Amino acid sequence: MAVAKTQNSFMSLLLTLMVSFAILLPAVPAQAEVTAFKQAVAEGAARDKALSEFYKSRNYKAIWTSKSDKTRRRAFLKALKGAGDHGLPIVRYDPKQLEQMFRTAKSPRDLGRVEVEASRMFLQYAQDIQSGVLTPGRVDDGIKRKAPRRDRLAQLVAFSKSTPRAYFKALTPKSPEYTRLMAEKLRLERLVGKGGWGPQVPGKALKPGASGGAVVALRNRLVAMKYMKRSASQTYDASLQKAVQLFQQDHGLTADGVAGGGTLAEINQPAEKRLQQVIVAMERERWMNTTRGKRHVLVNITDFHAEIIENGKVAFKTRSVVGKNTHDRRTPEFSDVMEHMVINPTWNVPRSIATKEYLPLLKRNPNAVGHLRLVDSRGRVVSRGAVDFTQYNERTFPFNLKEPPSQGNALGLVKFMFPNPHNIYLHDTPAKSLFSREARAFSHGCVRLRDPFDFAYALLSKQERDPQGFFKSKLSTGRETVVQLAQPLPVHIIYRTATTQAKGRTQFRRDVYGRDAKIFNELSRAGVVLRSVRG
DSSP: OHHHHHHHHHHHHHHHHHHHHHHHTTHHHHHHHHHHHHHHHHHHHTTOHHHHHHHHHTTTOOSSSSGGGHHHHHHHHHHHHTGGGGTOOGGGSOHHHHHHHHHHOOSHHHHHHHHHHHHHHHHHHHHHHHHOSSOHHHHOTTBOOOOOOOOHHHHHHHHHTSOHHHHHHHHSOOOHHHHHHHHHHHHHHHHHHTTTTOSOOOSSOBOTTOBSHHHHHHHHHHHHTTSSOOOOOOBOOHHHHHHHHHHHHHTTOOOSSOBOHHHHHHHTOOHHHHHHHHHHHHHHHHHTOSOOOSEEEEEEGGGTEEEEEETTEEEEEEEEEEEOSSTTTSOOBEEEEEEEEEESOOEEOOHHHIIIIIHHHHHHOTTSSTTSEEEOTTSOBOOGGGOOGGGOOTTTOOOEEEEOSSTTOTTTTEEEEOOOTTOOOEEOOSOGGGGGSSSOEEESSSEEESSHHHHHHHHHTTTOSSHHHHHHHHHTTOSOEEEEEEEEEEEEEEOOSEEOOSSSOOEEOOOTTSHHHHHHHHHHHHTOOOOOOOO
């Protein structure tokens, strides 16, 4: 009996041990799988600080590759499939490649690698669609704009806690301009798929009254562009002249109805070129994916106009003159805040102008440019007779040149200040004739206004009961007067060769500084392609 009891006790103990061992057996490989996944993630993320910190902070828990991440994967793949619609370089985040990686990854290490790659693609896509593919200043040194890049770690953390579909939708710029540009892109892609606008117009110029094959070609192209209805006429008649005028208005040309060399050059631009311009404009819009202010000043360099925008509508518009197309004179692109205006301003001649343009004149004739005062470092006016200008060069010239307030002052009678490191501002000018030109790139970089007084009245209308009377009372003193703006307003100096309207056709302008060509070249290098849509 004692032996039997001992045997039963032994068997019970053995059974207990076997059951316990059986329970422990699958835990060993499961733990190994977890460890292998974590190691793969840690290794894959090691060279990227944001990725490394993100996964380390969550103990290397997946956000893409677990069974519970199915909704997130689907939302991401769907977003990537639409990347081409935004003019993005899909080679950076090919949805087919990522889908294949998700499908074929079986081992824990493979899953870890896919996990990191998906997060890397996500960060690249999120940045590209939210704030641009390119870094603005690296494309052209005249683009002083800084894209609103989001912190990459913060981006990952926010996404991991979000509803995926809503998050991806929120990344896209919400400006009406971006939405309309995207629609125009699709329209042009369909047009390119159909062969564009047909044959180009031959010849150098066509005028009303002309007839023949070139006129027919002009008519056919404008019909294809939807500027006029079909007609069998071979004569440059009134309907064709009106169509040319409409085209000219949409392209910033003198609307005289004459198809001169400049107008024909724009009419003959292929649809692919216009598509490029729209894609570049979308990239530029992403660079400005921030709040611009309910009331702000907008200067489009290529359009040669300055506007005051209120609640999305143009409240005031005037012609402008911008910087000449030379490296040291091109108007830069940037945003700042207008704080005050100066009535009856003194022109403090920029050093580059003083030493490069005026010093050579003073060396030849000390009495040259007699309207300018010579001022030393202490602000004292210096007699020209006491100075030997020939002993100085651009580097050693110790004086400042100033032009006192006057009708002929280079700044005119008012300037509008938004202090910035580029020394750019808006101002009046005595050189009024330049405003009648079609292309108006003549200044040293600052923006001249055709109607500066009306611009001042519009600005002051928010703080003065009689803005015109207030302005004229300060002007009549002849003294330099600073007027602070009660509500400083943002100023955005932009460069857009393609802009949209709430109603009407897309507007196109010439690439006056060649900046858009540079941007498209860089976008192409990044992987952006021109698409054509058939059907």
